[in-house]
Amino acid sequence: MTAALNLAEQGFQTHLVEKSARLGGTFRDVRSLRDVPEPAVWLDELIERTTTHPKVRVYLTSRLAAVEGSVGGFRTTIEEDGKTKTVEHGAAIIAIGAGESEPSEYRYGEDHRVLTQRQFEARLDEGTDLGESIVMIQCVGSREPDRPYCSRVCCAQAM
Template structure:
């Protein structure tokens, strides 16, 4: 970031918001509002959307009520600390908390990897720790499959659950209790772990307001919709507007970097050319449907 800010050809505006947007590829104009109310106009040729996202905070898991219930991100920060007891003696991780059928309809792609990573860290800090992962589907694809196998070898227990029988987190006295149905035992199991870690999904930041300004479509999940999933994966239907990262959909860091590089390369093409030819829009009268109202001629 320091390198970017030090570049004299790059203007970095923090705590800023897009107020207005107009124009077309090669001739866009944006009104940017800064903290304090100041506004100024920026003329530019292309747009790259990389608005990011944040973790979802689902209800029904005691997340806001009990300090012993954490998200995987919060658990990761705890494990990176200096406290001697940062690795719990026992922990239950619940995958897809609030995702894939609950608050969020989609898979966020990073949650399983995050859970396995934290489970391995706990085992490194405290090999005797009991780590149980309650999952619907473990999606540790690619090289992350090796981490999943390592976690199993180190004693991490993976137990599946079904959507209609989700784990229940409750507080019994001063103890945390997790109740779930074990499909192998065919009965309800109750546990009192020291901590509960929720693998929560990712939701986009500010896409709805930007979508209205840019007149760019969104998916049902409020991520920007690409022009073509295979042929134009980083382009929006609005010519000259490109997308990458969590603005387009949940994805791990390596995929985000690859998509950002692709978006930057695509955005550079019209800039390098120095001029852009705009395809003319020509209206055609369909004689079979025309009633001779004359409105088209007045426009």
């Protein structure tokens, strides 16, 4: 959405193709962020700005049925609700989204007290009693040879 809006604000007609029935993806499950006081409100505003922008056409529950051409001259067929539409475009941004990692370490899946951060946040949000002592284990499955990168959100969410 951010990329689509950026292009649209530069004057380019933009087509945003989303495979699910609504925009937002995994960000819908994020309840706290360092730089965004209310992520849900921020997301709703982003969706509103995207879906109402005159230069952005949003397709939900959609997929790319065919793509041909090359950079500068693509011709793509979008399938939405059983109907197809072909658009010509010069560039494509593939935003594949992200999902929470399911750890295999620290007895996750074996001990019910071991939660992912997202599960923990959901329980906090529901007002579940989580006991008096909590240990946060950071960087699980990240910043190691198979996944050397940093997700850039979990430290701030943990705090």
